[in-house]
Amino acid sequence: MAPADSGLFDRLERFYDAMPRPWARIEEIGSLVLFIREGEGWPYYARPRPGSPTPSAAEITEVRARQRDLGLPETFEWVHETSPDLLAVARSAGLDVLLAPLLVLDPAALVPDLPLRDATLRYLDPAGPTFAADLHASRTVSRLGFAAPAYQAPLEMAEKALFIQGAGPTERDAAEPLDAEAVRQARELFASGAFLTAVAESPAEGIVATATSQRDGDVAEVVGVATLPSARRRGYASQLTATLSGRLVADDVDLVFLSAGDDDVARLYTRVGFRRVGTACIAEPAAALL
Incomplete structure (x- = not known):
């Protein structure tokens, strides 16, 4: 460290x-x-x-x-x-x-933009006609991805995780749509410039990975980096993080940081230009972390 x-x-x-x-x-x-x-x-x-x-x-x-x-x-x-x-x-x-x-970006070590495997990268546009559908897909991918961590779930969680471990486009598209007020508020947040979301989109599968930044002045945090469980091990999460970080640096952000779920995840981010500087603590009642 x-x-x-x-x-x-x-x-x-x-x-x-x-x-x-x-x-x-x-x-x-x-x-x-x-x-x-x-x-x-x-x-x-x-x-x-x-x-x-x-x-x-x-x-x-x-x-x-x-x-x-x-x-x-x-x-x-x-x-x-x-x-x-x-x-x-x-x-x-x-x-x-x-x-x-807790990791911060070393801009000099940031990897260049690379083509995504079987997918293209784009940013959510709050003024675009597909924003509501894109936001729904992005948030659902994030929810499904975090609900089924890439590491092996403990035995006591296996039954609970059985459905979401293999979640794919069918499960993503079956999620309840966002209501109009949620979309309106999201448009406002994104239009303010404080939030930016990049997604990986496959022609056959739709949106399969997502990463978001939240910004205040010249500091930004990368959050919500997730891949649909069925689309993992294609390099989407690390490349989305790198590309999003590069855009932030180009837009005059001089401190980009993120928190990783564990040391294995942290190592993925160090490969694209981040270095560990400390530890972020997230505390909940014991039952909530099971």
């Missing part, structure tokens, strides 16, 4: 705090900030308030109660290098913590 860079982590903290604010309502509970998404989209989380003392177990418990009242996932996120004492506190408060490799 690279040596700690306090300036880098300060920039990441400012990004994490700023990115949800245009789309969320804010509640501060002690040293924690709870972001409550307004409208459709993935629910947000609670994070330590920048510059605050380490949150206590009692504050975590209070935030969890508030999240339950609001019908939100009891999720917390932070960077270990910025809040090193929070890991032990979160575990003492009954949370399981995923330690996700």
